[in-house]
Amino acid sequence: MTLVDTPLAISGVQTPTKRSLAGLTRAELAEALRAIAVPDREIRMRAAQLWQWIYHHGLRDFDGMLNVAKGLRTLLAEHYTLDRPEIVTEQVSKDGTRKWLIRMAPTGPHDRGAEVECVYIPESDRGTLCVSSQVGCTLTCTFCHTGTQKLVRNLTTAEIVTQLIVARDRLGDFPGLAPPNDGGLVPGEGSRAVSNIVFMGMGEPLYNFGNVTDAIGVMSDGEGLSLSRRRVTVSTSGVVPEIGPLGTAAGSMLAISLHATNDALRNELVPLNRKYPIETLLQACRTYPGASNARRITFEYVMLKGINDSVAEAKALVRLLKGIPAKINLIPFNPWPGTRYECSDWPVIERFSEVVFNAGYASPVRTPRGRDILAACGQLKSETEKLRARARLMLEQDDDVPQSL
Ligand code: SAH
Numbered sequence: 001m002t003l004v005d006t007p008l009a010i011s012g013v014q015t016p017t018k019r020s021l022a023g024l025t026r027a028e029l030a031e032a033l034r035a036i037a038v039p040d041r042e043i044r045m046r047a048a049q050l051w052q053w054i055y056h057h058g059l060r061d062f063d064g065m066l067n068v069a070k071g072l073r074t075l076l077a078e079h080y081t082l083d084r085p086e087i088v089t090e091q092v093s094k095d096g097t098r099k100w101l102i103r104m105a106p107t108g109p110h111d112r113g114a115e116v117e118c119v120y121i122p123e124s125d126r127g128t129l130c131v132s133s134q135v136g137c138t139l140t141c142t143f144c145h146t147g148t149q150k151l152v153r154n155l156t157t158a159e160i161v162t163q164l165i166v167a168r169d170r171l172g173d174f175p176g177l178a179p180p181n182d183g184g185l186v187p188g189e190g191s192r193a194v195s196n197i198v199f200m201g202m203g204e205p206l207y208n209f210g211n212v213t214d215a216i217g218v219m220s221d222g223e224g225l226s227l228s229r230r231r232v233t234v235s236t237s238g239v240v241p242e243i244g245p246l247g248t249a250a251g252s253m254l255a256i257s258l259h260a261t262n263d264a265l266r267n268e269l270v271p272l273n274r275k276y277p278i279e280t281l282l283q284a285c286r287t288y289p290g291a292s293n294a295r296r297i298t299f300e301y302v303m304l305k306g307i308n309d310s311v312a313e314a315k316a317l318v319r320l321l322k323g324i325p326a327k328i329n330l331i332p333f334n335p336w337p338g339t340r341y342e343c344s345d346w347p348v349i350e351r352f353s354e355v356v357f358n359a360g361y362a363s364p365v366r367t368p369r370g371r372d373i374l375a376a377c378g379q380l381k382s383e384t385e386k387l388r389a390r391a392r393l394m395l396e397q398d399d400d401v402p403q404s405l
């Protein structure tokens with residue numbers, strides 16, 4: 001597969017003097033209007049207008065906001081922008097998979113701006129964007145490179161939402177708005193290019209609960225970005241107390257990074273298991289708001305050679321998930337420099353998959369598309385190493401979500 005790797009210099013790195021309104025919640029937008037002395041009685045209406053222009057139309061400046069009075073447009077432009085974070089690189093695989101390295105606006109003079117990667121995976125009936133919730137991760141799953149990164153901070157709501165905005169910009173995915181004329185790619189005719197979101201990039205989304213649920217609120221707002229909550233999946237390593245609240249607050253789909261069928265091994269692979277063992281995790285899944293056969297919980301299982309890939313473990317996995325509306329995702333381990341693990345051999349993955357398949361789960365291992373650019377992720381400056389093949393694996397086998405938004 002041929003890879004086109006295009007370094008982009010869409011904007012320079014500098015601390016912005018004006019705040020961008022792109023990515024804000026309705027409440028934050030109202031606050032921004034109040035701060036420039038928009039009268040109280042107008043705030044709701046003005047915020048609604050801005051909302052539509054920013055999120056539905058994807059405007060990149062205030063000039064085009066035709067139903068906003070000229071005076072207010074000027075005032076807005078004096079104090080704010082609709083700037084997006086900088087796209088440092090864009091990689092495009094021949095099959096349409098794209099990856100962006102995005103640098104967030106610096107927060108101060110000594111901050112170069114947090115960098116996160118974002119992957120877009122187009123398929124015949126959907127387009128999935130894999131987003132990050134944190135820079136780095138405070139958890140230390142032993143097979144995960146993100147867990148070895150020193151710098152950790154939560155992304156703000158706006159930084160999460162703008163990952164979707166950037167993708168829609170680059171894909172020409174805002175109605176009536178052409179992509180930037182610097183090589184942005186336009187998808188085929190038809191429905192929206194980004195129809196699904198998975199929180200499977202960097203970070204533990206449930207350790208950034210408020211910003212993640214707020215971001216899902218913005219992304220799924222019917223007057224704006226309009227993603228269905230059923231098409232948003234949050235992946236967690238098992239922050240048990242936040243699982244139920246996630247279902248209530250966000251109404252999103254849930255994915256659990258299980259990776260082991262007994263506590264001894266899971267304690268080692270996912271150290272958070274010592275705090276929230278498998279049984280408590282599965283109990284939270286059994287009571288996850290909205291889970292049903294039509295809205296299954298995804299269980300992610302990374303295939304580690306000689307560690308968790310035996311037939312006995314495949315059988316144990318099936319037994320463990322009995323009674324839970326589940327899908328199983330087998331993820332070939334993605335190696336990184338210095339790791340002590342190896343990916344299971346293909347016949348071993350197939351054998352494992354067969355047990356799972358025979359137990360009634362859709363055949364869960366497919367050769368990922370656009371793997372070339374995922375493998376190349378580690379070469380990017382961000383050191384995030386890889387964005388996840390599992391996003392596509394999961395969605396390739398996901399036939400439960402409705403076709404329409
Ligand atoms: N922190 C969250 C979401 C981000 S990680 C979580 O852990 O669920 C998304 C998925 O990638 C998780 O299932 C994680 O266990 C898996 N993963 C991490 N490193 C991996 C690697 N090197 N190879 C394959 N999967 C990996």
Ligand code: SF4
Nearest residue numbers: 137139141144147237
């Ligand atoms: Fe963090 Fe998820 Fe990686 Fe574990 S697998 S270290 S929770 S990003």
